[in-house]
Amino acid sequence: MSQIDTRHLLPNDHAVRNDPVAQLALTLAKELWLLRDRQIVLESVLAEKGVATAELIDSYQPSGPVRERLARERKRFLEEIQSALSPAPG
Amino acid sequence: MDVSLKQTGRAGIEFAADLGAVGARMRAQIARDMAGKQLDDSSLAADLDARLRQVDAALADSHAYASLGMVSEWAGRNHGRIAQAAFEELREELAPRLDALLEKGPTRIERRLEGDLPAYFRGWRIHRTTGGWDGHPYQGFVHGELLHREYVARNYPGDIFAQRREILSVLPRKDYRRILEIGTSSAHYTLQIARTFPEAEIWGCDLSLRMLEQAQRVANEHGYHWRLFQVAGEDTGFEAASFDLVTSYIVMHEIPAAITEAQLREAFRVLRPGGDLLFSDVTRYAALDRTGEFWAEYLAVNGGEPFWREAASLDLKAAAERAGFVNVRSEGLGGAKYPWYVYGQKPA
Numbered sequence: 001m002s003q004i005d006t007r008h009l010l011p012n013d014h015a016v017r018n019d020p021v022a023q024l025a026l027t028l029a030k031e032l033w034l035l036r037d038r039q040i041v042l043e044s045v046l047a048e049k050g051v052a053t054a055e056l057i058d059s060y061q062p063s064g065p066v067r068e069r070l071a072r073e074r075k076r077f078l079e080e081i082q083s084a085l086s087p088a089p090g
Numbered sequence: 091m092d093v094s095l096k097q098t099g100r101a102g103i104e105f106a107a108d109l110g111a112v113g114a115r116m117r118a119q120i121a122r123d124m125a126g127k128q129l130d131d132s133s134l135a136a137d138l139d140a141r142l143r144q145v146d147a148a149l150a151d152s153h154a155y156a157s158l159g160m161v162s163e164w165a166g167r168n169h170g171r172i173a174q175a176a177f178e179e180l181r182e183e184l185a186p187r188l189d190a191l192l193e194k195g196p197t198r199i200e201r202r203l204e205g206d207l208p209a210y211f212r213g214w215r216i217h218r219t220t221g222g223w224d225g226h227p228y229q230g231f232v233h234g235e236l237l238h239r240e241y242v243a244r245n246y247p248g249d250i251f252a253q254r255r256e257i258l259s260v261l262p263r264k265d266y267r268r269i270l271e272i273g274t275s276s277a278h279y280t281l282q283i284a285r286t287f288p289e290a291e292i293w294g295c296d297l298s299l300r301m302l303e304q305a306q307r308v309a310n311e312h313g314y315h316w317r318l319f320q321v322a323g324e325d326t327g328f329e330a331a332s333f334d335l336v337t338s339y340i341v342m343h344e345i346p347a348a349i350t351e352a353q354l355r356e357a358f359r360v361l362r363p364g365g366d367l368l369f370s371d372v373t374r375y376a377a378l379d380r381t382g383e384f385w386a387e388y389l390a391v392n393g394g395e396p397f398w399r400e401a402a403s404l405d406l407k408a409a410a411e412r413a414g415f416v417n418v419r420s421e422g423l424g425g426a427k428y429p430w431y432v433y434g435q436k437p438a
Contacts, residue, residue, distance in 0.1 A: 010146035013392075016156045017163040026164040030105050030172075037101035058096045058179075074108055082112045085157035086119060 029081055036077065040070055091191075091311060093184070093235060099176025103240045106165060106172050110245035113161050117385070119154035124381075134380040138399070141384055162392050170220030173236040177228060188231055192303060195310025199302050201319045208322060210346050210397075211297045218394030223298035230304025234276025253429050254339055255282040257370050260423065260433055266290045266334040270360060272323035272353055272369075273341035277305035283337065284314050292316045293333070295323055324352035331362045340429070342371040343390075343401035350404060354413035364438035367415055370431040374420070375402045377427050406432035 009017075016022060038057060044066045045052040062070055095103070124130070127148045135141040149155035177184070206212070215222040219237065221229050243250050266287050274280050274294035284292055294316055296302050302318050309316040321327060323338070336357035342350045350369075357367050375383050390398035407420040415434025422430050 010142055012146050012150045012156070013159045016159040019160065022160045023164055023167070026109075026161065027168070030102065030168075033105045034098055034101045037104075038097055041097055058098070059094070060097060061094050070104075074104060078105075078108055078112050082115060082157070085160065086116055086153040 026081075029077075033074065033077060036073065037070060040066070040073065091187070091231075091235065091307070093180070095176055095236075095240075096179040099172075099179045102172040103176055103236065106169050107241045107244040109161060109165060113158055113165070114245075116154045116158040116161065120149065120152060120158060121381075123149055123152040123154055131380045134384065136380070138383060138387055141380060142387065145384060159392075162389075166218040166392065166394060169237065169241060170218070170232075173232050173241065174220060174226055176236055177226075177232050181228075184231070185228070188228060188307060191307035191310045195306075196313070196315035197306050197309035197318060199299070199306055199318045199320060201321060202299065203297070203320045203322075207297055208349075210349060214394070214396050216344060216394060216396075224300045226300070229300040230276050230298070230302070231307070233301065234278065234304045234308075238276065238278065247428065251278060251282075253423070254279045255286065257339065257368070257423055257429055257431060258282060258286045260431065261335065261366055261368060263334075263366065266366075268293065268333050269335045269337065270295070270326070270328070270333045270357075272326075272336065272338040272357070273344070274305045274318065275301045275341075277308040279337075279339040280305055280316065281308060281312070284309075284312075284316070287335075290334075293319070293328070295319045295321045295326055297322060324349055324356050326356060326360060328360050330359050333360050333365060334362055335366045335368065336361055337368040337370075339370045340372070342369060342404075343395060343398045345401070346397050347400040347404045350401065351409050351412070354410055354415070358414045358436055361436040363436055365436045367410065367434040367436070368431060369406070370423075370429045371406075372398065372402055373422070373427040373430050374406070375399070376405070377422065377430070406430075410434040 041057050041060050041062065042052050044062070045056050045060055049056065124145065129145060129148055135144050219233070221232070223229065223233070226232055238250075264287065267289075268291045269283060269287060271280055271283060271292065271294045274296045275298070277294075280292065280294055283290075292314070294305055295318070296305070297320065299320055302320055305316070305318055319326070323341070338353070354367070354369070361367065373386065375386065378386060386402065387399060405420075407418050410418045410420070410432050411434075414436065416437050418432065418434040420430070420432040422428060
């Protein structure tokens with residue numbers, strides 16, 4: 001059976017890795033990002049085509065300003081997560 | 091192959107990939123936390139296991155250290171699942187295209203392994219990737235085109251595809267007639283070999299059938315006739331003295347050091363007199379200071395790399411010389427520490 005190497009697991013590191021709430025928080029953050037991304041895509045599809053269907057949204061390929069907006073928003077979102085997990089000193 | 095991910099799959103991969111940048115910023119904060127605890131090369135333990143425990147104990151109150159563990163654990167558990175989910179959104183469209191590349195074209199998998207896969211290969215879910223090397227019917231595509239191109243490439247230093255091309259510049263010849271690549275995986279390196287040596291006959295072997303299938307697709311998509319075999323690189327069964335170059339890229343840290351030594355002996359056996367050896371891999375621990383070695387080990391262990399330490403600790407120059415090679419050199423490409431390579435020649 002496949003398994004990961006556990007030779008070097010360390011007490012403090014091990015504790016955070018086995019915290020299910022922490023893993024749940026990141027999974028929820030990912031799911032939230034999927035929706036935020038979809039919202040931006042929905043707005044873009046509506047602006048470009050005047051109508052939005054699930055198929056149009058699913059197949060939309062962001063480019064130019066939309067791609068930049070997604071990257072910018074994703075960076076901001078992840079910085080929020082980082083700030084919550086690991087606040088700056090002081 | 092041009093692939094347009096659907097919205098959910100694309101957004102999931104982009105989230106996971108950019109989370110890697112968050113991890114990098116956390117490591118920068120951990121470096122500051124270590125400095126605040128006077129943890130540096132002069133105070134870190136010489137023994138690597140003791141050093142890992144020393145840092146773990148000293149950083150018990152570091153938010154960044156705890157957060158990095160949390161984030162890297164999540165990435166380890168989920169990156170493979172996210173890539174497979176992105177594939178499933180496209181399966182109906184993609185599967186026929188991928189299947190066609192196995193059915194048509196000059197490249198075939200000419201031999202499949204008889205008997206069990208070696209224990210070192212089947213015993214680990216490498217990289218902690220869901221499905222490992224073989225656990226999904228299209229895992230070669232998932233690994234090569236979704237994980238490697240969309241996830242790994244965003245987080246690994248430098249251009250991982252250019253590095254595969256640039257490493258070949260250390261070779262002294264352009265006239266190789268037959269080249270063996272050990273560990274083709276999903277053929278990113280194979281493709282660079284074929285482009286660099288267009289006149290050469292390319293042979294490739296790997297233990298993963300799913301990865302070989304992806305190599306076959308890549309070859310057929312580009313019109314190449316490669317000869318692919320599911321055999322162990324340390325026991326190929328190929329004719330002695332039949333290749334001009336034996337090469338591998340970023341394979342050695344995926345296998346035990348004893349298997350690397352066996353692969354060097356096998357390379358020596360199948361090379362013609364005067365033939366060249368070029369194996370490339372991760373930075374040697376001997377080239378790192380104690381802090382650098384700590385980080386390499388931390389990332390390797392938590393990235394699902396069970397053989398990284400023994401691989402990175404192997405003296406490649408001595409190992410190649412033990413196998414019989416001469417004019418051996420072991421160094422980083424262009425004076426950098428990555429990619430590292432060992433070059434040698436079989437005596438003429």
